[in-house]
Amino acid sequence: MRTLRMGMRGTDVMEIQSLLSILGYYKGALDRIFGSQMRNAVIAFQRNFGLTADGVIGPATYKVMEKYLLGYDTYVIKPGDTFYKISQRYFTSLPRILAANPNLDPTRLQIGQQIIIPYGIDVVQTNIDYTYEIMERDIRGLQVRYPFLQVGVAGKSVLGKNLYYIRLGNGTNEVFYNAAHHSLEWITAPLLMKYLENFAKAYVDGTNIKGYNPRDIFSRSSIYIMPMVNPDGVNLVLDGLSRDNPYYSQLIRWNNGSTSFGRNWQANIKGVDLNHNYNALFNEYKEVAASMGITGPSPSRYPGPSPESEPESKAVADFTRSHNFRLVLAYHSQGEVIYWNFQNMAPPEARQIGQQFARASGYILDVPTGAASYSGYKDWFIQQYRRPGYTIEVGRGTNPLPISQFPQIYRDNEEILLLAAIV
Ligand SMILES: [Zn+2]
Numbered sequence: 001m002r003t004l005r006m007g008m009r010g011t012d013v014m015e016i017q018s019l020l021s022i023l024g025y026y027k028g029a030l031d032r033i034f035g036s037q038m039r040n041a042v043i044a045f046q047r048n049f050g051l052t053a054d055g056v057i058g059p060a061t062y063k064v065m066e067k068y069l070l071g072y073d074t075y076v077i078k079p080g081d082t083f084y085k086i087s088q089r090y091f092t093s094l095p096r097i098l099a100a101n102p103n104l105d106p107t108r109l110q111i112g113q114q115i116i117i118p119y120g121i122d123v124v125q126t127n128i129d130y131t132y133e134i135m136e137r138d139i140r141g142l143q144v145r146y147p148f149l150q151v152g153v154a155g156k157s158v159l160g161k162n163l164y165y166i167r168l169g170n171g172t173n174e175v176f177y178n179a180a181h182h183s184l185e186w187i188t189a190p191l192l193m194k195y196l197e198n199f200a201k202a203y204v205d206g207t208n209i210k211g212y213n214p215r216d217i218f219s220r221s222s223i224y225i226m227p228m229v230n231p232d233g234v235n236l237v238l239d240g241l242s243r244d245n246p247y248y249s250q251l252i253r254w255n256n257g258s259t260s261f262g263r264n265w266q267a268n269i270k271g272v273d274l275n276h277n278y279n280a281l282f283n284e285y286k287e288v289a290a291s292m293g294i295t296g297p298s299p300s301r302y303p304g305p306s307p308e309s310e311p312e313s314k315a316v317a318d319f320t321r322s323h324n325f326r327l328v329l330a331y332h333s334q335g336e337v338i339y340w341n342f343q344n345m346a347p348p349e350a351r352q353i354g355q356q357f358a359r360a361s362g363y364i365l366d367v368p369t370g371a372a373s374y375s376g377y378k379d380w381f382i383q384q385y386r387r388p389g390y391t392i393e394v395g396r397g398t399n400p401l402p403i404s405q406f407p408q409i410y411r412d413n414e415e416i417l418l419l420a421a422i423v
Pocket residue numbers: 181182185275332333
């Protein structure tokens with residue numbers, strides 16, 4: 001974490017703006033700019049926590065803020081403490097504390113014992129630009145709050161970022177949800193992260209979501225979630241091109257001389273469109289791309305030299321091969337459309353399941369037409385396994401969709417994400 005002070009800009013500034021706003025210190029816009037209103041909020045925060053009130057977010061201040069970003073504190077039991085008293089003090093609930101400390105006996109608290117206290121606030125913020133670093137911290141925080149989540153790494157991106165997956169449930173029915181193959185479509189990453197958090201919360205609280213019982217789903221199914229297939233591309237779009245990027249000059253060349261990537265870059269950091277890098281009519285697509293003048297690295301639609309040439313798509317395909325997925329969802333934006341078939345290879349039930357998804361979301365069920373839609377992940381999955389696979393295009397407008405669309409997108413897709421695990 002870099003030291004943040006007035007005048008600075010960035011996604012890291014925006015994340016702190018949102019945190020200070022949740023904690024009641026900041027009432028200004030989440031505009032990525034560290035202005036005087038934010039400085040005053042930081043000073044108030046520092047005073048409240050006994051920190052040097054200089055309005056600068058250095059290591060000491062960040063250390064306190066980070067606990068809230070992660071969503072939990074570690075606490076040492078003192079004489080007279082009870083779980084109930086502690087939960088009142090932290091504005092949290094008993095079931096949430098017990099979930100975070102599965103091996104503790106609440107009737108036998110030991111003085112001096114260290115326990116995890118989840119704060120009453122959510123971990124996943126859905127009103128900010130969602131970079132890889134934010135996702136990574138959210139995964140760390142959720143894993144501590146909900147130790148029944150199993151976190152793993154399916155591979156590395158070109159720039160060495162982890163391709164995280166989270167397993168929700170321990171049932172035999174395996175399904176796979178992934179998001180953000182395309183950089184500009186990063187809004188799909190917080191969609192899956194928020195679903196994960198809400199599912200875990202309801203599981204702990206013993207409540208239903210839209211009539212679905214999370215504990216029932218948890219025991220029947222294993223939902224594997226890979227929220228960000230293309231972290232290098234997402235960060236390029238959200239943070240801009242950094243001088244120390246090893247592909248710095250090539251990226252500018254591939255971007256037709258422009259240093260601005262925020263409105264057009266869909267590919268990975270090597271200019272390969274990951275959702276055209278799968279082995280499903282790959283060569284046919286490659287010819288189509290060439291006829292459109294795309295023969296090398298480019299902001300979008302270049303399929304790469306060969307199927308799975310990129311570490312990100314290779315990791316997703318390997319991950320798929322090493323499981324027995326009954327169904328997959330690949331999240332994209334935009335269009336409010338669900339694509340369900342590939343070359344008539346989908347099983348008969350795939351259309352009927354797609355119709356259920358369409359009813360649950362209000363989206364249109366459709367079949368992609370023409371070669372421009374070849375060599376995507378769901379195409380490859382359907383071709384290889386003849387099982388239900390879907391590309392879901394969330395939201396409406398021009399990519400990147402504004403984060404203000406998040407609440408609507410979440411409402412539309414929550415039931416699909418529940419249904420897909422048991423259908
Ligand atoms: Zn896409």
